[in-house]
Amino acid sequence: MKILVCLSKVPDTTSKISFTDNNTRFNSQGVQYILNPSDEWYALVRAIELKEAKLAESVSAVMVGGAEDDALLRKAVAIGADTLYRINAQPMDAYSVARMLADFIKTQDFQLVLTGRETIDYNGGEVPALLAEMLGWELASPVNKLDIVEGKARMESELGALTQVLEADLPLVISAAKGMADQRIPNMWGIRNSRMAVIQVVEPQPVEPLVRFVNYELPPAKGQVKMIPADQPELLVDLLHNEAKVI
Amino acid sequence: MNILVFAESQHGAIKKSGLEAVTYAARTASQHQGTVTCLVAGVDENVASGLGAYGAHKVLKMESHPDALGLSDALSEAIAATQARLVVLAYDALGRHLAPRLSARLGAALISGASGLPEIQGDTLRVRKSVFSGKAFATLECSTPIKILAFSPNTLAPEKKEGTAEVVSFSPATRNSRIRVIKTEEKQGEVALPDAEIVVSAGRGLKGPENWGIVEDLAHALNAATACSRPVADIGWRPHHEHVGQTGLTVRPNLYIAIGISGAIQHLAGVNQSKVIVVINKDPEAPFFKAADYGIVGDAFEVVPRITEAVKKLKAGA
Numbered sequence: 001m002k003i004l005v006c007l008s009k010v011p012d013t014t015s016k017i018s019f020t021d022n023n024t025r026f027n028s029q030g031v032q033y034i035l036n037p038s039d040e041w042y043a044l045v046r047a048i049e050l051k052e053a054k055l056a057e058s059v060s061a062v063m064v065g066g067a068e069d070d071a072l073l074r075k076a077v078a079i080g081a082d083t084l085y086r087i088n089a090q091p092m093d094a095y096s097v098a099r100m101l102a103d104f105i106k107t108q109d110f111q112l113v114l115t116g117r118e119t120i121d122y123n124g125g126e127v128p129a130l131l132a133e134m135l136g137w138e139l140a141s142p143v144n145k146l147d148i149v150e151g152k153a154r155m156e157s158e159l160g161a162l163t164q165v166l167e168a169d170l171p172l173v174i175s176a177a178k179g180m181a182d183q184r185i186p187n188m189w190g191i192r193n194s195r196m197a198v199i200q201v202v203e204p205q206p207v208e209p210l211v212r213f214v215n216y217e218l219p220p221a222k223g224q225v226k227m228i229p230a231d232q233p234e235l236l237v238d239l240l241h242n243e244a245k246v247i
Numbered sequence: 248m249n250i251l252v253f254a255e256s257q258h259g260a261i262k263k264s265g266l267e268a269v270t271y272a273a274r275t276a277s278q279h280q281g282t283v284t285c286l287v288a289g290v291d292e293n294v295a296s297g298l299g300a301y302g303a304h305k306v307l308k309m310e311s312h313p314d315a316l317g318l319s320d321a322l323s324e325a326i327a328a329t330q331a332r333l334v335v336l337a338y339d340a341l342g343r344h345l346a347p348r349l350s351a352r353l354g355a356a357l358i359s360g361a362s363g364l365p366e367i368q369g370d371t372l373r374v375r376k377s378v379f380s381g382k383a384f385a386t387l388e389c390s391t392p393i394k395i396l397a398f399s400p401n402t403l404a405p406e407k408k409e410g411t412a413e414v415v416s417f418s419p420a421t422r423n424s425r426i427r428v429i430k431t432e433e434k435q436g437e438v439a440l441p442d443a444e445i446v447v448s449a450g451r452g453l454k455g456p457e458n459w460g461i462v463e464d465l466a467h468a469l470n471a472a473t474a475c476s477r478p479v480a481d482i483g484w485r486p487h488h489e490h491v492g493q494t495g496l497t498v499r500p501n502l503y504i505a506i507g508i509s510g511a512i513q514h515l516a517g518v519n520q521s522k523v524i525v526v527i528n529k530d531p532e533a534p535f536f537k538a539a540d541y542g543i544v545g546d547a548f549e550v551v552p553r554i555t556e557a558v559k560k561l562k563a564g565a
């Protein structure tokens with residue numbers, strides 16, 4: 001069984017967010033990019049664990065992005081992926097990204113496609129179900145635990161107070177969420193491997209995005225915090241009831 | 248403009264997110280002389296016609312309650328039947344399955360996680376959503392013939408007025424997902440975190456899982472959901488689904504109470520859209536106070552039980 005993990009790049013979680021060109025473009029000056037945490041920590045690491053447990057043949061990683069993303073994509077090999085693909089296009093919206101991923105997947109023989117639950121930049125969470133629909137595959141989402149038992153996917157999915165144990169035949173798209181695996185720090189061997197890793201560049205059919213980003217705004221600054229003395233916590237309840245009117 | 252809205256039900260009643268969806272669709276329609284048709288499953292005639300009070304003109308009522316794949320089929324058929332140009336639904340766990348599927352199937356633009364009502368001019372729809380985990384807002388635009396607008400739950404409160412809707416029974420052809428549910432466990436008596444109006448959250452300041460009683464007591468008194476910071480879920484003090492923040496769940500309740508949480512940027516990213524934030528921390532320099540509306544510098548073990556008592560007294564008096 002071959003696994004494909006979809007990786008996206010996002011600004012580091014501590015990045016200061018700002019915009020340029022009259023607030024129409026994200027300002028990437030000085031921004032450090034990382035692999036989207038749920039793609040790397042959960043989807044990729046679990047895929048590699050399945051391979052190490054001999055439950056998967058190979059792990060490939062794919063990113064829709066430009067040549068400037070190659071260094072980041074290589075990190076997947078440092079962590080333990082076998083093969084890297086970059087679909088050569090700038091991501092414009094979830095629909096066009098999913099379409100390019102689906103077109104690529106159709107030319108390959110992956111049985112399991114793992115994505116993250118959502119990206120931390122545009123917080124869409126759209127790609128997993130778009131992909132499933134475009135491929136005509138089933139989707140399990142969000143998935144917090146994943147095992148392969150007798151060629152089938154065994155999963156746990158947590159939705160608020162509801163936990164479900166699921167079983168599905170392959171092929172399957174899975175969106176990975178917390179609990180599936182733990183972050184892995186690449187070792188020296190992995191880092192050396194990744195430097196030599198070949199990235200297979202795939203030229204996609206052009207796809208028009210369906211959604212455009214018009215402009216951005218920063219949220220209004222928070223007002224002054226009202227401090228309540230620690231020996232009168234009852235006052236808080238009074239304020240929440242009578243002033244803020246939230247209880 | 249014809250709007251189709253999906254309202255999710257549970258145990259025979261429309262969920263709050265479903266009532267929000269109908270309200271959202273009705274408010275959008277009122278600006279554009281639109282009609283609102285609502286698709287529901289798993290409710291009786293009365294509940295269905297009752298959606299008229301929230302602004303639905305017509306309700307398509309399904310007898311069966313299909314899974315996510317089946318619901319996406321039902322919605323596709325309903326879109327065709329009503330010639331809907333705009334589809335409205337909540338972007339919650341189910342919406343994350345439905346909305347992208349419809350988008351891919353119909354080539355319809357999807358804007359997900361909208362945090363306000365749309366502006367529609369001619370063929371173009373614009374709406375705002377929160378991006379970069381709450382650190383900014385973006386305005387998005389689309390103009391495909393059919394558009395899908397999936398708003399963030401808790402964007403607006405359900406508005407109940409007078410009126411009943413015409414109910415039409417609807418029997419679309421629906422598939423069943425081949426994914427088998429082996430086991431379902433539902434923790435009783437707990438408020439689900441994603442749609443909670445009040446969230447009581449705690450961090451490493453609580454020192455250990457055995458101390459969560461004071462957090463749970465306060466949550467019970469407020470009828471709130473419980474949440475936690477990432478390290479707390481990582482060490483296994485609390486279940487993973489309670490982890491909020493940039494790499495966990497994003498919540499936007501009316502009230503978020505943070506107990507013994509320092510307020511790291513990654514934590515704030517998941518909670519900074521809450522309407523009112525209360526921070527209880529023994530360190531006056533904790534960064535969370537900068538994001539708070541109300542703060543108490545004090546020891547959680549002393550302060551929190553007293554707050555719980557005061558809440559109980561308030562509720563008993565009300």
Ligand SMILES: Cc1cc2nc3c(=O)[nH]c(=O)nc-3n(C[C@H](O)[C@H](O)[C@H](O)COP(=O)(O)OP(=O)(O)OC[C@H]3O[C@@H](n4cnc5c(N)ncnc54)[C@H](O)[C@@H]3O)c2cc1C
Nearest residue numbers: 450451452476477492493494507508509511513514529547
């Ligand atoms: C890539 C990345 C992603 C991350 N994503 C997330 C995320 O999604 N969510 C998240 O939460 N974190 C996330 N983190 C971790 C984050 O940076 C912080 O480490 C974490 O939020 C700290 O958790 P905490 O506030 O519970 O613990 P601490 O930072 O240890 O803070 C404990 C607080 O409790 C207070 N305290 C101690 N005793 C008491 C007492 N008796 N009474 C009252 N107060 C007391 C202390 O003053 C302190 O402020 C992420 C980090 C990285 C690098």
Ligand SMILES: Nc1ncnc2c1ncn2[C@@H]1O[C@H](COP(=O)(O)O)[C@@H](O)[C@H]1O
Nearest residue numbers: 006008064115116118119124125126127
């Ligand atoms: N440019 C991209 N290249 C590859 N995979 C992506 C890309 N963008 C998003 N994905 C995948 O889709 C998931 C959800 O993304 P989104 O719908 O944008 O929130 C991510 O966690 C990735 O696994």
